[in-house]
Amino acid sequence: MFGYMGRILRVDLSAQRSWTEDLAEDTARKYVGGVALGATYLLGEVLPGVEWSSPENLLIFMTGPLGGSRVSGSGSFCVVSKGPMTNAAASTQANGFFGAFLRFSGYDGLIIQGRAAKPTYLFIHEEGVQFRDASDLMGLGTLKTQETIKSELGLRRKGSVIAIGPAGENRVRYAAIVGDGGHVAAHNGVGAVMGSKNLKAIAAHHGKLRPSVKDxxxxxxxxxxxxxxxxxxxxxxxxxxxxxxxxxxxxxxxxxxxxxxxxxxxxxxxxxxxxxxxxxxxxxxxxxxxxxxxxxxxxxxxxxxxxxxxxxxxxxxxxxxxxxxxxxxxxxxxxxxxxxxxxxxxxx
Ligand code: SF4
The missing domain is CATH 1.10.569.10 (Aldehyde Ferredoxin Oxidoreductase Protein, subunit A, domain 2)
Structure with a gap:
């Protein structure tokens, strides 16, 4: 399938388990772009009575068909979830590198469910996902968190980190997810959703995989x-x-x-x-x-x-x-x- 990696990465923080699913071509054609694709999973899997802070809520990171291409702005990603400001569907977007690097690791999107038993951050790369201890990162601002994780993983410019700060950890209802410096996925408190999952940050490696382009x-x-x-x-x-x-x-x-x-x-x-x-x-x-x-x-x-x-x-x-x-x-x-x-x- 041109324009896509054809795979979605799924993570269950409660079980510390990850797996991949194929992205069906008819789904990708019908729901073009990260928001539409993310909303499809949210509406299909999160039942109406599920609270935004419940482990059953999904935190979804999606890219669109141009993600990681040479088109300006194609490092973007969107976040789709049930957000605390409305306790209803939320979508918000940020630029930077994360969307491109998620694809270079082999995935069009990342869907997170559950809640980690202890503070955790994820490292996504071509071979899969590492669940890493984030206890020492708790309380740090988003900028220091990015810097610390990049140094810990030896990523420098070869990786992108998105993180929550003290606001998300404490489930402030207008908390954001911040990455690649100060690029902010801000709306409807998606940072609080990440905090409710005990997930401090996500790092994506600048891998060697690329979406195929038809022309x-x-x-x-x-x-x-x-x-x-x-x-x-x-x-x-x-x-x-x-x-x-x-x-x-x-x-x-x-x-x-x-x-x-x-x-x-x-x-x-x-x-x-x-x-x-x-x-x-x-x-x-x-x-x-x-x-x-x-x-x-x-x-x-x-x-x-x-x-x-x-x-x-x-x-x-x-x-x-x-x-x-x-x-x-x-x-x-x-x-x-x-x-x-x-x-x-x-x-x-
Ligand atoms: S936010 Fe980033 S991608 Fe968008 S115009 Fe500015 S520098 Fe370019």
Whole structure:
């Protein structure tokens, strides 16, 4: 089957057991993309009365048919589960490398059931899965957890780690799963579901397996066209300034959240604009798998109270939340709070 690895990895944390299942071609054709595929398993296997924190709930990680290809953004994965904010079906997505590396280990998706008896993390590779003790990782932030696991497994750039922080461990209902630095699968508390399963993290190896492509030449051509199209989007503002390029249009359009949504007037916001922070702070590109847009940046704050602080450049949602929504106009504080939120494993 072109475009797929053709296998789903299943893990039962209660029994410390894993196995693989074939992905049927008619299922893959009918439910295209990670969300549709994940929802099929969730609806088929999790009964209506099952609580989000029950071992019977599934935590599903899925990729789509372009996952791990040369198309920009194809390192993405989605998480499907029953989430704590609604106790109903949830889907959320993150970029980075994990989706591509899951496929390079041989799997289109990973379906987790049960609850581990002690803190555990999984290492997924071409030969299968290792269940590893995560007791020493409990309480660590998502960034330190990623760093520690990569070092423990000797992965460096040859692996991707997604993890929960203290928020997920303590089942905060808006806890997120964070990986590859600060890429966040945030919505409907999927980090709390992971915490309820006593699962601290999942590492995927950059293996040698690849999904088969029917027409590689045409895919390369289409990937280039998609990239050029994405670059031109919104008069190249996203490509040039990242997601925070919508800050000023949001303010002018009256939909920027300001002071807990009590006003749409904001004075002195200029330092929160990407035109200011990109000109004054130091930035280095940190692209995801195969991405030539590379909007993700490593940032070093160069002025103000937080001068010297390093982390990931905040996305628009973080700038809005830790800036105008809370009444803060210091862009250095936005960087600090945004990275702290990612490290704790919280949705913003
Ligand atoms: S760098 Fe930005 S645009 Fe590229 S895949 Fe990652 S999140 Fe998407």
């Amino acid at each position: 590689p030449t045409n895919l390369k051509k289409k990937a280039k066209e998609l990239l050029e199209d994405a670059k031109e989007f919104n008069n190249r503002r996203f490509y040039t300034w990242g997601t925070n390029s919508v800050f000023e249009p949001a303010l002018k359009g009256g939909w920027l959240p300001i002071k807990n949504l009590t006003t749409n007037v904001l004075e002195g916001y200029e330092k929160l604009l990407p035109e200011y922070t990109r000109a004054h702070f130091e930035h280095k590109p940190r692209p995801c798998w195969a991405c030539s847009i590379a909007h993700v940046k490593h940032v070093r704050v160069t002025e103000g109270v937080y001068a010297g602080l390093e982390g990931e450049e905040p996305e628009y949602e973080c700038v809005a939340a830790w800036g105008p929504l809370t009444g803060n106009l210091d862009p250095g504080a936005v960087v600090m709070l945004s990275n702290l939120t990612d490290d704790l494993g919280l949705d913003v």
